[in-house]
Amino acid sequence: DAGVIQSPRHEVTEMGQEVTLRCKPISGHNSLFWYRQTMMRGLELLIYFNNNVPIDDSGMPEDRFSAKMPNASFSTLKIQPSEPRDSAVYFCASSLGGGRSGELFFGEGSRLTVL
Amino acid sequence: AQRVTQPEKLLSVFKGAPVELKCNYSYSGSPELFWYVQYSRQRLQLLLRHISRESIKGFTADLNKGETSFHLKKPFAQEEDSAMYYCALRGYSTLTFGKGTMLLVSP
Numbered sequence: 001d002a003g004v005i006q007s008p009r010h011e012v013t014e015m016g017q018e019v020t021l022r023c024k025p026i027s028g029h030n031s032l033f034w035y036r037q038t039m040m041r042g043l044e045l046l047i048y049f050n051n052n053v054p055i056d057d058s059g060m061p062e063d064r065f066s067a068k069m070p071n072a073s074f075s076t077l078k079i080q081p082s083e084p085r086d087s088a089v090y091f092c093a094s095s096l097g098g099g100r101s102g103e104l105f106f107g108e109g110s111r112l113t114v115l
Numbered sequence: 116a117q118r119v120t121q122p123e124k125l126l127s128v129f130k131g132a133p134v135e136l137k138c139n140y141s142y143s144g145s146p147e148l149f150w151y152v153q154y155s156r157q158r159l160q161l162l163l164r165h166i167s168r169e170s171i172k173g174f175t176a177d178l179n180k181g182e183t184s185f186h187l188k189k190p191f192a193q194e195e196d197s198a199m200y201y202c203a204l205r206g207y208s209t210l211t212f213g214k215g216t217m218l219l220v221s222p
Contacts, residue, residue, distance in 0.1 A: 003158070033209065042214030043201060056209065091159065103149075104210060106159040 004107035006092050012113045018080040021110045024073055025094030033104060034067055034077050035091040043091070049075065082114045117142045117206035121213035128192050129221050136187040136216050138176075138202030147205040148178055148185040151212070154198045162187075162200070172196070192220045 005024040013019055025032050034046040047057040049069045057067070064083070069075040079086055089111045093104040118141040128134055140146060150162040163171045165178040165185060176187045185202060197220045202213040 035212075043212035045209055045211070048209055093159075103161045103164075108158055 004092055004094050004105055006090075006107035006110050008110055009108065010111045010113075012115065013082055014115050015083055016081045017114075018078065019082045019086075019112060019114075021077040021090050021092075021112070023075045023077070023092030023107060025075070025092070026105055027073070029094035029096055029105070030072070031095045031097070032069060032075050033093040033095075034075070035093065037089040037091060037109070046077070046090075079112075082112075084114045087112055087114050117146070117204055117211050119202050119204050119211055119213035121200075121202055121216050123216045124214070125217045125219065127219045127221065130194055131191050134187075134189045134192045134196070134218065134220075136200050136202075136218065138185045138187065138213060140183050140185065140202075140204045142183075142204060142206045144206060146178075148176070149203040149205070149210070150174070150176055150185075150187050151201040151203055152198050153201070159201070192218075194220050194222055196220050 004026055007022045011019060031050050033048040036044050036046055044059055046059045047067045048055055052069045052072055065079055067077045077090060089109045091106050091109045093106045095104045120139045122137055148165040151159050152162040153159040163169055163176060174187055174189045176185050178185050197218055199215050199217050201215045203210045
């Protein structure tokens, strides 16, 4: 298994543009997590899904952010419109059993720069 | 609320020196604590968990409920230990991470 796959690896866009980040979890994992990493705030949980259903989205910064998981093998995180303060590395992770074991498997991240 | 504090952003040591990466947590229940590591150009990955009481790559961590700490230790640091280390807590549901500590081991 190639592990969690994220795309794009790097994205540079201008303020106001729509950004879509994609994630393919490990096959068989039933939980998926989106994290944002910044120097100031570290790793922050944005949202997590269990069996394709959003369970906790309290970490989503504001209405400009939305996430979907239409099926067990695909999720998107969308920012519309994007702002410079959204610049960060966005990680997707997957696990079995809602992450209760504590072991999350992370993707390589998508580095977003909003100019 | 659950919170994880890693007071040091950067820890720089020489090869062969002892290392202690500090982690304190805040949680009202019985927590599960973990250390994750991210080596250069690699994915963030689980290093160890407190319930396993194991030593991984020479690292150990003991949960101290009295001090609400879960410090990561290694008696003799190696250059290949240079990485970003995150302490994480699983309380009510998902993992809450600290802000991370960059460990630099110089020759």
